[in-house]
Amino acid sequence: MADQEIFERPAPRQNSLRDFVRILFRHKWKMLVFVVATVGTVVLMTWAAPYYYRSEAKVMVRLGRESVTVDPTATTAGPIVPVSRTREAEIQAELEILNSQSVVRKVVETIGAQAFEAASIQAQHPVKVWLAGLMPSGGQSKVTVDPKEQAVSQLARSLTIERSGGRESNVIALRYQAPDPQFAQKVLAATIQAYLDEHLAVHRTQGSYAFFSQQYELSKKRLESLQAELDGLKKKLGVLSLEEQVTIALGRADRIKGEITTTQAAISASSARIAKLQAALDKLPETVVTAKTTGSLPNPTADAVKTRLSELRLTLEELASKYEEDSRPIQDLRRQILKAEELAGQEEPTRTSITEGINASRVTLEGLLLTEQASLAALQAQIEVLNKDLEAVNTELANLNEIGAKIRDLTREIGIEEAKYRRYADSLEQARVDEAMQADKISNISVIQAATLPMLPAGPNKSLLAILGLVLAMLGSVTIAMVAEHADHTIKTPDDVTDHLSLPTLASVPLARRSQIAPRAAGRSIFGFFRRRGKEEDVRWTLPSVVKTQYELLREAVVFACQHGNGSNGSAEYAQEAAPEEGAQTELSQPGRKARRAARPKQRLVGLVGSQRGEGVSVVAANLAAMLAERGKVLLVDANVKDPTSHEIxxxxxxxxxxxxxxGQKEWQRAIWKTPVPNLDLMPVGTAQADEVDMAQFQRVIKLVGRQYDYIVLDLPPISEAGYTLRLAGLCDQVGLVVEAERSRWEVVRRTREYLDRVDAKVLGVVLNKRRYHIPGWLYRAL
Structure with a gap:
């Protein structure tokens, strides 16, 4: 498949307007049938549908007691706060009341279930009744439904309730449709009346007046009892004004606290003075010196010390004669002498005479101390008295606080009871007003438009339904076309070939009658043409221009591939310069044969094959051979032994x-027949019978005849019908895969190509045969 590498698979394409229009034109008959069926059905159903009449009414929700008050029984433990609902919530609540089952059932009870049943029978579509009669019952008994329940369901379906004028409007519109205008008006009027009664019942509380009257009397008695208890407590304790008594007691307590503070300061000052006087007394002696005489009296102590010193010295002299100088007695005696000398040095030789008397300053300070101590004792006694007074005042304040707590509790209970009393009084008044309004059927709902009597039918709008049916039919037909196109896996365009097979499209042959796509002798039809062997006749080419153009493209692709091929498979055998077999007849002389061999392309064996029967392989092979005959001598070999058609063409x-x-029944020269097309010979299947082709003999025959022709075109049988097709395709220098447009599924063709790849067949490309161009030429050019 190296020769096919010159074709590159393009990037995924985007669907264009032409693709969409092509799909519509391709499925135009499906679309037309769907449109006709849909429009016909819509017209029939619309024409047979009965007319219905619509009665209309409007009610307005005004601001009233229902909007700004709450149920008087909503609370009894706290204050009642009037809460104003939003208009949106109020209108929504009224819509819920209108749509409630209670309103619908009241209307059914008022009108009667039989009337609704009669209206239901009148409103049934004739086609529906006819279809119901055609359906078999299956031997099962019908389920019995209560007529009243049926009437309720019918009324709920036919009654329309909505806000009129947008979300800001407080008007509610009601509509009811029925086949009878008087019946529609009657039902809608009954609905409005049932709604008004239900509205009053929902917003009123029965028995509230008696309840609040009882609670009002109980609260009044409780309030009087608490007030009497408070007055008795005040009289019993002799307290007229608790606040004044507390104020006086607090004043006395503040005054006593001030005196205590002052006395404590005086005590501190007196204590400080006493401490200072005591410190001064401690420093003064009790007596003082009144007379003093110096130096006239002897000092006995000094005399005694001196005497003792003399005695010690005498003793030292005695011991010095007996002991050594460093002996212990001598040392002790010397220390005694030194101590005595020291004492003698401290004593004066004479003494002074002193006379003492009472200290007058001390006596004065003692008098002041006694006076200050007496003052301190008085201050301490005073502060004890003040503390007792303060304790008495605090006791009095505690009693006043206890009494105040009792009074406050009673006062708070009286306040709560007074609030209950006022609330019960307000609720009693509201309940009285509610009962009066309910008795007179007064509410915030006003009927601004009573139920109308329709004079003209409200529907169905048959013209509009017909238009909608047409639009639906067109949209549905387009959908059907798109779905059918999506479900269709056949190859339709060269783009499909590229997308699913990754192969180039060699030619896209338009669909044409067989009489237009085959060569024939001038003035004769192809079926009446008879050629005598060896006689040349004029041939006119009957291909239409658009068909001929595609075969010219196919021819150029084949010629290009043969001239630029790599010479694989069987092409090498054609290029051999072997001598012709003995006895072989040739039309060319030896120099002519050499000239033709020199100009002959390298690869000349071209096979055409299809996936299944009926794809037009034989016609494509015949026309390709006829086109190649303009470039050289061509032999068309019909290898389809089961269904040969080349001789008929x-x-x-x-x-x-x-x-x-x-x-081996005939020589190969006798099996070749000339055709009306110049330079084109045909080797038909022949008269012998066989299911397969002998490959060895086939190769030998092709090798022999290949020396006489520039191109050999093989008309191969379908892959699905002959096992030898793949072997023949493997011998070809180039293989063209013929695919019938809008018939061959790409999965099947892809499998065919896989089979060809397994035998290393050189698939040059795809010939898209019998292609249908659904879009008219003028529209295609406009797009």
Missing amino acids: FGIRVSFGLLDVLQ
């Missing part, structure tokens, strides 16, 4: 051919 009777040569 060229108007040749069944005679000797390929199988006769392969089985």
Whole structure:
């Protein structure tokens, strides 16, 4: 497959408007059938549908007691705070009441279930009734449904309730439709009346007046009892004004505390003075010297010390004669002498005479101390008295506080009871007003438009339904076309070939009648054409221009591939310069044959094969061979032994051919027949019978005839019908895969290519045969 590398697979393409239009034109018949069926069904259903009439009414929700008050029984433990609901919540609540089952059931009870049943029968669609009659019952008994429940369900479905004028509006619109205008008006009027009654019942509390009247009397008695208890407590304790008594007691306590502070300061000052006087007395002696005489009296102590010193010295002299100088007695005696000398030095030789008397300063300070101590004792006695007075005042304040707590408790209970009393009084008044309004059926709902009597039917709008049916049919038809296209896996365009097979499209042959796509003799049809052997006749090419252009493209692709191939497979055998077999007849002279061999391309054996029967392989092979005949001598070999058709295309009777040569019954020269097309010969299947082709004999025959022709075109049988097709394809220098557009599924064709790859067949590309161009030429060019 090296020759196919010159074709590159393009990037994934984007769907264009042409692709969309092509899909629509391709499935136009499906679309047309769907549109006709849908529009017909819609028109039939609309035409047979009965008319219905719509009665309308409007009610307005005003600001009233329901908007700004709460249920008087909502609370009894705390103060009642009037809460104003938002208008949105209030309107939503009214919508819920209107849609409630209680309102619907009241309407059914008022009108009667039989009336709703009659209206339901009148409103049934004739087609629905007819279809219901066609459906088998299956032997099962029908489920019995209560007529009243059916009427409730019918009314709930047919009644429309919504806000009128947007979210800010306080108007509610009601609509009811029925086949009878009087019945529609009657039902809607009954609905409004049932709603008004339900509104009063929902916003009123029965029995509230009696309840609050009882609670009002009980609260009043409780309040009087608490007030009497408070007055008795004040009289019993003799307390007229608790606050004044507390103020007086607090004043006395503050005054006593001030005196205590002053006395404590005086005590501190007196104690300090006493301490100073005592310190001064401690420093003064009790007596003082009144007379003093110096130096006239002897000192006995000094005299005694001196006498003792003399005695010690005498003793030292005595011991010195007896003991050594450093002996212990001598040393002790010397220390005594030194001590006596020291004492003698401290004593005066004479003494002084002193006379003492009472200290007057001390006597004076003692008098002041006694006076200050007496003052301190008085101050201490005074502070004891003040502390007792303060304790008495504190006791009095404690008693006043205890009494005050009792009074406050009673006062608080009286306040709470008074709040209850006022609340019960307000609730009693509100309950009285509610009962009066309920008796007179007064509410905040106003009927601003009563139920109307419709004079003209409200529907169905048959013109609009027909238009919608047409639009639906068109959209559905487009959807069907797109779904059918998506589910269709056949190869339709060259883009499909590229996307699914990764192969180039050699030619895209348009679909045409067989009489337009085959060569024939001038003035004769292809079926009436009879050629005598060896006689040349004029041939006119009957291909339309668009078809001929595609075959020209196919021819150029084949010629290019043959001239630039690598000479693999069987092409090497064609290029051999072997001598012709003995007895072989040739039309060219030896110099002519050499000239033709020199100009002959390297690869000349071209096979055309399809995945299944009926894809037009034989017609493509015949036309390709006819086009190649313009470039050189061509031999068309019909190798489809099970369904040969090449001889019919060229108007040749069944005679000797390929199988006769392969089985050795005829020489190959007698199996070749000339065609009306110049330079084009045909080797038909022949008259012999065989299910397969002998590959060895086939190669030998092709080798012999290949020397006489520039190109050999093989018309191969489908891959699915002949096992030898793959072996023949493997011998070809180039293989063209013929695919019938909009018939061959790409999965099947891909599998065919895989089979060809397994035998190393050189698949040149795809010939998209019988392609249908669904878009008109003028529209295609416009797009």
